[in-house]
Amino acid sequence: MPTLEADDFDTVRIKVGFNGNILVTNIKNSVKYLDFCAEIKDICKFEDVQPFTVKWLDEEGDPCTISSQIELNEAIRLYEVNKDSELNIHVFPNVPAKPGLPCVGEDRNMYRRGARRYRKLYKVNGHLYQAKRFSRRAVCAYCKDRIWGLGRQGFKCINCRVTVHKRCHKLYLPVCGGIEEADENTAKSAERTVSNELKSTNGDSKGSRAKQNLPVEYGKEAMLGQKARAASGDEEEDEYFHDAESHIMATGVTDSNQLNLDHFQLLRVIGRGSYAKVLQVEHKKTRRIYAMKVIKKELVNDDEDIDWVQTEKHVFEAATNYPFLVGLHSCFQTASRLFFVIEFVNGGDLMFHMQRQRRLPEEHARFYAAEICLALNFLHQRGIVYRDLKLDNVLLDAEGHIKLTDYGMCKEGLLPGLTTGTFCGTPNYIAPEILRGEEYGKTPDTLTFDLSLPLGISTFLLLFSLHSTNLCGGEEPADFWLNKKIWENLRDGDKTNTFCGTPNYIAPEVLRGEDYDFSVDWWALGVLMYEMLAGRSPFDAVGNADNPDQNTEDYLFQIILEKPIRIPRSLSVKAASLLKGFLNKAPTERLGCHAKTGFHDIQSHPFFRSIDWEQLEQKQIVPPYKPHIRSERDLEHFDPAFTNEPVQLTPDDMKTISTIDQSEFDGFEQLVNQVLVVVVVVVVVVVVVGVLEVVVVVIALYIFNLLIILVIHMLSWL
Structure with missing residues (x-):
């Protein structure tokens, strides 16, 4: 039975554990039992006469045997009902003596998460990919870009040794040629590397191949082969050889010059969510105030969560030094936690201010909306969908300018022409295309900007709490996300399909199950602006109705998909036109979503005609409101x-801690030494200015000398 190459609504992602390995692949949800058995035999390299037993883990972690079509159908049915990310299967090369008895080699403890480290392989197009951490420059065979990032950034086929990004492994179509292709792949990889060490390795391809080109193996021999490859010069870590207790990260610091928790004084708690706590901290040496986002490693428990952490770090890095985005100072880890040290913005968030002002004058809303537009456009230009725009995530700095924060739901990395369908967003902010299940792009952020939550958030919304990382206080409507999948660098024309976000803000295309791109951000922008101008949500009836059936999540999504948006008559014609543009349920017709003129269409809209966008981006326009802040530590807002x-x-x-694979977080530490950057810039400027001054003086002396000579000659003539 052919293995499917991409996840789809009619496929089941299965994770097969056998003999010290885990192999991830996809099967049709309508697969026949005989075809399923053939796939298992192919995965485990069984002979036709080899007896074997297949067991899957139910929602309670109990192993259940799959020995018939009925049992297979039940496993798939529960997988779909529970919306599991994968179907966990264990295979044993024998049959129990009697029904109900364990198989030979089966141990109840082996089903406990973290009890045993397995090598995980991904089967696509005949390739058996293993996630790798490359210590030297590696190049993706599909997109030709460098493979880099936190933890195991790429995949490498254990047969032909081709290397690809995790996001590209399903798109790389050449079928694995096994050992025969390894020399060619090694040579091509060596040609694209700048490492002198790798160049020397390329000169000894036969000796390298003897250690590195291994057939598909399982068990102890495969493990030894992996160690041999590491010793031969690959310098890539293998996840099942790490002892968490002896890992260097258990100390929380790997270098005496590296930041750690002892360098900071913890001052106050300023935010909390299901995944993270946010603290106000002071750097002991510089006395500067920062926000510190603390994430427990035990909650980052699968590949998608690792990707989420990596994406958040990438976005923090990209956002650093942009005026309307919260930037990263540094990040470090201990054996139990990850720490993001980020910019502290002490003016509070828009939710906190809106709860006190109820609604904003159009001039105020125009200013905040324009700065948010610039922030979103900055992310979109770098291939990032924000996907969580809401009042809580819009902060005000000490001068009154906005900064977006919380990048935990950002999506990177779809190539041109591709889409996604991840269901995500805040319910009142979910764009129609998401609700319909369509592919989407930037538009949901636009719509969200108009439809923010009603002031004084109802208890109903809090029931949606699945994930939350509020950085600056205020009532936090929950972030609603399921099956969040994060890649890198979403580009124009790319789309995704993850269902995630805070329920009131989720774009319609997400609810429809359509693939989407940046469109969800522009929907969210519309939701938020509606709230600022009207002082309420267009969905404020949900959660407050006498009929319990109208206080449900499904009813809210139905309203987002079907209910026409009524614009308050008190708003100006220009404001009403802007809201209608952002709140268009069709993402292709939404304001800001035209492939070539999207952001220009927003800038040229009559509502923003009075905005000088260049001055605004340079923060040369005075904000309409300046928060009253008594000191850098002030938490009044x-x-x-x-x-x-x-x-x-x-x-x-x-x-x-002993169950955490610490190697998953290798490379997390980073110091964005802004002080050093400033010093270097200042030194360069001083040097340049000094050189210019010397040149000017030399030229002046030369001219003065010429004048003296000319005067002497004139005197001689006289």
Whole structure:
């Protein structure tokens, strides 16, 4: 039975564990039992006469045998009902003596998460890919870009040794040629590398191949082969050889010059979510105030979560030094936690201010909207869909300018012409194309900007809480996300399909199940602007109705998909036109979503005609409101529900730490030494200015000398 190459609505992602390996592949949800058995035999390299037993893990982690079509159908049915990310299967090369008895080699402890480290392989187009951390420059065979990032950034076929990005492995179509192709792939890879060490390796391809080109193996021999490859010069770590307790990250710091928790004084709690706690901290040496986002590693428990952390770090890096985005100072880790040290913005968020002002004058809303547009466009130009625009994530700095924060739901990395269908967003902010299940792009952010939550958020919305990382207080409507898949660098024409976000903000195309691109951001922008101008959400009836059936998530999504948006008559014609443009349920017709003129269409809209966009981006326009801030530590604009919490981190549980594969977080540490950058810039400027001054002086002396000579000659003539 051919293995499917891409996830789809009619496929099931299965994770097969056998003899120390995990192999990930896809099967049709209508697969026949005999074809399923043939696929298992192919995966495990069984002979036709080899007896074997297949067991899958139910929602309670109990193993259940698959020995018939009925049992296979039930496993797939529960996989779909529970919306699991994958169907976990274990294979044993024998049959129990009696029904109900364990197989030879089966142990109940092997089903406990973290109890055993397996080598995970991904089967696509005959390739058996393994996630790798490349210590030297590696190039993707599909897109030709460099493979880099946190943890295991790329995939490498254990047969032909071709290297690809994780995001590209399903797009790379050449079928694996096994050992015969390894020399060619090694040579091509060596030609594209700048590493002198790798160049020397290329000169000894036969000796390298003897150690590196291995057939598909399982068990101890495969493990030894992997160690041999690492010793031969690949310098890539293998996940099943790491002992968490002895890993260097258990100390929390790998270098005496590297930042760690001891370098900071924890001041106050300023935000909290399901995944993270956010603290106000002070750097002890410089006395500067930062925000510190703390994430427990035990909650980052699968590949998609690792991708989420990597994406958030990438976006923080891209956002650093842009005026309307919160930037990264540094990041480090301990054995139990990840730490993002980020810019502290002390003016509070728009939710906090809107709860006090109810609605904003159009001039205020225009200013904030324009700066948000610039921030979103900055992300979109770098291939990033924000996907979580809402009042809570729009901060005000000390001068009154906005900054977007919380990049945990960002999506990177779709190539031109591709789409996605991830269901995500805040319910009141979900774009119609998401609700319909269509592919989407930038448009949902536009729509969200108009349809923000009603002031005084209802308890109903809080029931949607699945993930939250509020950085600056205020009531936090939950971020709603399912099956979040994050890649890198979404480009114009690319689309994704992840269902995620905060329910009131989710774009219609997400709810429809359509693939989408940047469109969801422009929807969200519309939702937010509606709230600023009208002082309420267009979906404010949901959660407040007497009929319980009208206070449900499904009813909210139905309203987003079907209910016409009514624009308040109190708004100006220009504002009403802008809201109608952003809140168009059709992403292709939404304002800001034209492939070539999208952002220009927003800038030239009559509502923004008075904005000088160049001056705005240079922060040369005075904000309409300046928060009253008494000191750098002032938390007056933060919700006391957070700031009154005790500042402490729960003690580490060594038993939990021992189950964490620390190698997943290799390369997380980073110091964005802004002070050093400033010093270097200043030195360069001083040097340049000094050189110019010397040149000017030399020229002046030369001219003066010429004048003296001319005067002497004139005197001689006289």
